[in-house]
Amino acid sequence: MNTDKIKAFVYAAECGSFSAAAKKQGKAQSWISNAISDLEIDLNLSLFDRSGYKPTITNEGAALLFHAKNMIASETTLLSHAHHLSSGIEDRIVLAIDDWLMTKKMRQLIVDFQLTFPTVELVVRQLMTQDIVYLIEKNEVDVGLATGRWFFDKSIRFQTIDYIETCLICSKGNPLTKTPVGHADLFGFKQVSRSSIYNLEHKYIDLPDIERVNVSDMESVITLVENDIGWAVIPKSVALENQERIDIIESEISEKGHLLRIELITPELKANGVATQWLKRHLINHY
Structure with missing residues (x-):
């Protein structure tokens, strides 16, 4: 069905007259009148009552107006999407963030990405770094933000874009706060860690040979540590925000209580279209 006829119907209903609809659509008034008449023939319905000074929408026309507006919106979306695809803008991007x-x-x-690329389906997955690395290697993620220094084969591109400071935390008054701790000092204490979907370890955060309690979110980590269930590695900025609940442990353990790299990771096999390039550039500038 000709969408110009649909637009003539919608504009006439919204503007209240055929002349106003003609001006809005950039057509002659006679064209609007003929287009609506043709549409009424196609639909076998009267959309306007023309018996008065100005045409008024009929009950049937009012019932169809919502669907007519949806047809116009769908056409706009289709054309915009087609334009983006022809311009090298991807249809879908999967972003995984630690x-x-x-x-x-x-x-x-x-939010800024979606406003810039409204036709791109952006899938954002908030995961543990080891799960992001796993999915990057399986070519199921387009762009990843991970913590730590991971080594990949040549099919994966990675770039250090910043660092995040971490620290060890324990409950208030815990003996671990009395002296700088090493690996051996943590035996007998559970590590509270974030859960991995694929039951993988984070080699820069999870200490070997230590019993762990795995939870799904940062608040649960802090709550368990606060209640003396164990110790944890978290961003120092988060620890400082929660000092009334937990203590920061002075650590002698390499990479624990120090800096972790923030890595931007992309699989070589994934196409780097316009939207992906925008996303990577702004993630780098974010830091």
Whole structure:
């Protein structure tokens, strides 16, 4: 069905006259009148009552107006989507972010992306770094933000874009706070860690040969540590925000209580279209 006829119907109903609809659509009034008449023939319905000074929409026309507006919106979406695809803009991007890095500023970046590329389906997955690495290697993620230094084969591109400071935490008054701790000092204490979907270890955070309690979110980590269930490695900024609940442990353990790299990771096999390039550039500028 000719969408110009649909637009003539919608504009006439919204503007209240055929002349106003003609002006809005950039057509002659006679064209609007003929287009609506043709549409009424196609639909076998009267859309306007023309017996008065101005045409008024009929009950049948009012019932169809919502669907007519949806047809126009669908056409606009179709044309916009087609334009993006022809311009090298991807249809779908999967972004995986370590949950330590999901800040208010990061969420605003996601909003900005959707405003810039409204036709792109952006899938954002908030995961543990080891799960992000696993999915990157399986070519199921387009762009990843991970913590730590991971080594890949040549099919994976990675770039260090910043660092995040971490620290060890324990409950208030825990003996671990009395002296700088090493690996051996943590035996007998459980490590509270974030859960991995694929039951994988984070080699820069999970200590070997230590019993662990796995939970799904940062608040649960802090709550368990606060209640003396164990110790944990978390971003120092988060620890400082919760000092009334937990203590920071002075650590002698390499990579624990120090800096972790923030890595931007992309699989070589994934196409780097316009939207992906925008996303990578703004993630780098984010830091």
